[in-house]
Amino acid sequence: MISTQRIGRGAYLASCTLIFAFLIAPILVIVPLSFNAEPYFTFTEGMLRLDAEAYSLRWYRQIIENELWTRGLVNSLIIGIASTALATALGTIAALGLSSPAMPGRRIAMALLISPMVTPVIISAAGMFFFYSALGLAQTHIGLILSHAALGTPFVVITVTATLSAFDTNLTRAAASLGASPFLTFRRVQLPIIAPGVISGALFAFATSFDEVVVVLFMGGIEQRTIPRQMWAGIREQISPTILAVATFLIAFAVLLLLTVEWLRRRAAAPQTD
């Protein structure tokens, strides 16, 4: 009886290990391959023997020297930062309204505001292409910033309403009774407490824009090529190990974002005793 339980437990842990490997291994395998001295996508014998000559930074050098990648990074940052700022401001303000118990039609408003997140991006991109072309905003940074902001707002709304659900409304009432204006109450009482949620939402929105390729594919011109757009071209046309170097950089960036968000979450979850 006990031995069958042990076998069961062993099988359970073994399958969990395999599933974790399935989740993580594909991401880890890219990192060493990006230092491949040869233009191959697989481990060379030299790499397996850990020969120093089998590894090189040549693909990283190519990124820096290639204007397409550097311009892509600049475009990604411009579009990402501007759309994040817009999404965060609008999303935070809306979340304040949505969290109020007095909000009429809360459920339907929430459904509308979250809809950009669940709508297939191909549909959003097709519609945006028609719409922004008609406005003359296709192939402009403005068009992409507005589109990405729309796609990013649901993340801000979700994270900020989640933080606000734990917010003690007595605090705003206390501030108001002490004579603070609603704006002052927001800035000095509410915002510091919900800040982790706001920043998490902003990071989600930025990550969304920074990884978005379909809308850029449909609406962006040569001048709006972003990093994901450049990667798309690289994967489709001729896949060179440069892509693996960019991918490694993006993995490092993702880990950084993830650790920041987790740190913020823990900060928000910790009891506010002071």
Place this chain on the structure above:
Amino acid sequence: MDSNTNIKTTILSPRLRATGLMLPLLAFIAITFIAPLALMLVHSVYDPTVANALPETLNLLREWDGKSAPDEAVYAAAARELLNARQDRSLGRVATRVNRVHPGLRSVFTRSARGLQNVREGLYRDAMIGLNPAWGNVQTWYAIRSAGDRFTARHYLNALDLQPLPDGSIARQPPERRIYLSLLWRTFIVSLSITAICLLLGYPIAHLIAHSPPRIANLLLILVLVPFWTSLLVRTTSWIVLLQTQGVINDLLVTIGLIGDDDRLAMIYNMTGTVVAMTHVLLPFMILPLYSIMRAIPPTQMSAAASLGANSFQAFWRVYWPQTLPGVGAGSLLVFILAIGYYITPALVGGSTGQLISNMIAYHMQTSLNWSLAGALGGILLVCVIALYLLYDRIVGIDRMRLG
């Protein structure tokens, strides 16, 4: 005075203030997101190209009995309007629209318009039939009349492998043109399979994380969140590197002698590639809702069940599993919703056999330039997603959606 305004702000305005706070974003989403979707739907039913180019012809065709070729007046109007269309460069678009109703008519239009320049006067009917016998064909005029409708359900019918017949009835497309229903069906089946695989893989992982000591749980959770945060394009690239014929896994299998160098496995650029890569991308969306439900189930329940004589399977099936159903529902619905609209991964690793409905929408948007059909396919997909989204709201509640 002061206390008066205070009462106003605290008692009278909360409703208004809450609405006022939400309105800017609602307006922003309405303009930047809902309006584009609406425009796409308009494109799927409304196309004035032919109606604008051939108004007189269409007007005369309304009186036409439809049994034999129309009379001279129709030909004269058509000839004049085709020449005009050629002059203002809209002929190509008009020809394309008519061609969609009746394949083969594009060249009839463009060539005849060129030939018509030399016809000075006289009987246009004979002249046009002389230029191309298709002009004497009843089907050609049916096609023009049909393409002349500003509003049409044709593209939706087309997206469902149906076609309107000249007598107003609806028939199935000829077998060689029936592609969309089977593609929709394939998308549905593939999404369902991916959801099932995600549940199968995600359930034990969520269970392990939920019932580990906090320190280990946090570490394991990071292992789930790293892929969640990593760029989709990066993850797709990883699978290309792993699965391609000269890739890491095939190399490994050849090195250890499991397969010969000549029969490397085709694991990518086909449906296998799509399913594997999409499962990897969507798995965190299954694990996270399951984990948040499981975390709330006290492990002592299982010991209680065991002490009451249940074996571990009974304890799991009768005590644990029913309590996780909300998480199973939330995760499965979310994964399924995301899967049926997936575009990027199938486009990059699906090859020709691993394409889903979204890829067909992209094809009509970018390659065939049949935007109306793209809009109709998008409309059908959108209806499916909205239905599932409302179901999700019903079962889980949209306001209970959490990230990570």
